[in-house]
Amino acid sequence: MTQDQWGSIRDELHQSMGANCFQSWIEPLKYVGAEEGIARFNVPTNFLGNYVSQNYGDLLLSKITRLNPTVRRVVFDTVTAAKTAAACASAQDHQPEPLAAPQVQTRPASSPDALNGSPLDKRFTFDTFVVGKPNELAHAAARRVAEGGPVTFNPLFLYGGVGLGKTHLMHAIAWELRTRHPHLTVLNLSAEQFMYRFVQALRDRKMMDFKELFRSVDVLMVDDVQFIAGKDSTQEEFFHTFNALVDQHKQIIISADRAPDEIKDLENRIRSRLQSGLVVDLHPTDYELRLGILQAKSEMYARMYPGLEVERGILEFLAARIVSNVRILEGALTRLFAFASLVGKPISMDLTQECLTDILRVSERKVSIEEIQRKVADHYLIRHSDLVGPKRVRTFARPRQIAMYLCKQLTTRSLPEIGRHFGGRDHTTVMHGVRRIEELRKQDAQIAEDVELLRRSLEA
Numbered sequence: 001m002t003q004d005q006w007g008s009i010r011d012e013l014h015q016s017m018g019a020n021c022f023q024s025w026i027e028p029l030k031y032v033g034a035e036e037g038i039a040r041f042n043v044p045t046n047f048l049g050n051y052v053s054q055n056y057g058d059l060l061l062s063k064i065t066r067l068n069p070t071v072r073r074v075v076f077d078t079v080t081a082a083k084t085a086a087a088c089a090s091a092q093d094h095q096p097e098p099l100a101a102p103q104v105q106t107r108p109a110s111s112p113d114a115l116n117g118s119p120l121d122k123r124f125t126f127d128t129f130v131v132g133k134p135n136e137l138a139h140a141a142a143r144r145v146a147e148g149g150p151v152t153f154n155p156l157f158l159y160g161g162v163g164l165g166k167t168h169l170m171h172a173i174a175w176e177l178r179t180r181h182p183h184l185t186v187l188n189l190s191a192e193q194f195m196y197r198f199v200q201a202l203r204d205r206k207m208m209d210f211k212e213l214f215r216s217v218d219v220l221m222v223d224d225v226q227f228i229a230g231k232d233s234t235q236e237e238f239f240h241t242f243n244a245l246v247d248q249h250k251q252i253i254i255s256a257d258r259a260p261d262e263i264k265d266l267e268n269r270i271r272s273r274l275q276s277g278l279v280v281d282l283h284p285t286d287y288e289l290r291l292g293i294l295q296a297k298s299e300m301y302a303r304m305y306p307g308l309e310v311e312r313g314i315l316e317f318l319a320a321r322i323v324s325n326v327r328i329l330e331g332a333l334t335r336l337f338a339f340a341s342l343v344g345k346p347i348s349m350d351l352t353q354e355c356l357t358d359i360l361r362v363s364e365r366k367v368s369i370e371e372i373q374r375k376v377a378d379h380y381l382i383r384h385s386d387l388v389g390p391k392r393v394r395t396f397a398r399p400r401q402i403a404m405y406l407c408k409q410l411t412t413r414s415l416p417e418i419g420r421h422f423g424g425r426d427h428t429t430v431m432h433g434v435r436r437i438e439e440l441r442k443q444d445a446q447i448a449e450d451v452e453l454l455r456r457s458l459e460a
């Protein structure tokens with residue numbers, strides 16, 4: 001930031017604070033320069049430095065970062081005439097006095113564009129976000145907002161269940177804006193942090209600062225907005241902040257675990273404000289999206305653990321079995337790679353089942369062997385007795401193998417148990433059947449489609 005730019009910030013502050021306040025607190029600041037992310041000011045007394053830091057620190061930082069996004073901190077050095085003289089004298093003695101001047105600092109911003117909001121997670125970018133049917137609309141809307149053009153829908157309201165990628169998308173927007181429009185001030189924080197800051201500002205009588213800060217951002221992102229339900233004063237302040245930013249055509253992005261009209265104890269005026277832009281939901285993941293995410297993450301892990309890789313069959317198994325949320329899916333893969341590298345074994349199906357027993361048990365869906373047999377028999381228009389009976393003609397043998405394969409994929413039953421349900425067959429017969437279908441799925445499009453159809457109808 002140049003001295004001229006500081007001059008223009010001073011003018012703005014003069015306007016907004018009023019002459020008295022400005023003369024008391026801002027006029028005495030001497031801007032020294034900005035280096036390595038720190039903007040330095042000299043102040044004549046410790047008291048003034050402390051006061052300005054506590055009461056106007058955030059405001060100054062927000063104005064400075066708008067002009068110079070690399071600045072993360074504002075530091076006030078107390079420079080008195082006596083100290084300057086002492087420093088000169090000691091320099092002449094070649095005994096430099098340690099710089100006794102206390103440095104009063106504003107709290108460091110987590111990253112330049114987030115001011116003091118939540119730090120942005122480096123992993124949460126558009127590049128690492130896997131798009132599928134359940135999240136394609138949310139992804140498209142996020143991309144649109146991240147372009148940073150004229151504000152078309154305000155707010156963008158993203159909602160969906162736990163671990164479905166809301167925070168990931170919000171951070172991706174922030175990263176993208178940072179690259180495309182580095183001059184924009186993006187504040188990203190959770191609704192809980194918003195409330196915390198609000199309460200603190202009330203307690204410290206710094207509401208002016210609070211209001212100024214929130215009204216000075218170009219893009220405001222609030223995660224988990226359902227948190228403010230039932231908290232009346234926070235809602236009130238949020239409402240005013242929201243309106244002020246919308247009036248200035250500043251983009252707001254909100255996330256929540258449910259739609260605005262499902263958030264209880266939310267004032268109606270806020271609810272209708274939240275609905276006034278674009279409301280999009282992230283649907284629960286489907287099999288294809290889970291598989292896509294697993295593939296992307298396993299490629300990443302394969303780079304981190306040279307020599308370890310995971311076969312598609314195992315990824316398909318995990319995608320079919322872990323249906324809860326992406327966080328658990330990721331956790332399973334992390335554990336699998338860490339475990340295999342610790343025990344020094346390749347990632348096999350046995351190792352997967354051993355290492356993930358607890359996750360697989362919790363995620364076990366209530367699909368029974370009987371249900372699978374019934375669906376398969378209906379699909380191929382054969383009788384149940386032929387499906388499990390001894391006849392080896394292909395019209396019965398192929399559906400039987402498909403049913404065995406689905407039992408292995410969708411239940412936690414062991415091979416011998418599955419064998420018992422198929423007319424007391426041996427576990428090696430079941431294993432052969434499962435492997436056969438694994439191969440055929442790659443070679444025979446009709447079988448691949450049948451298996452997929454059956455799996456979907458069993459999962460539904």
Ligand SMILES: Nc1ncnc2c1ncn2[C@@H]1O[C@H](COP(=O)(O)OP(=O)(O)OP(=O)(O)O)[C@@H](O)[C@H]1O
Pocket residue numbers: 124128129130131135160161162163164165166167168169257293326327330
């Ligand atoms: N489509 C996706 N592609 C890649 N990773 C994803 C996707 N969806 C979610 N994830 C990952 O899943 C994890 C959980 O996502 P995130 O934290 O964004 O969920 P959330 O919806 O904000 O959940 P919560 O409501 O618990 O805060 C993150 O590690 C994220 O990277």
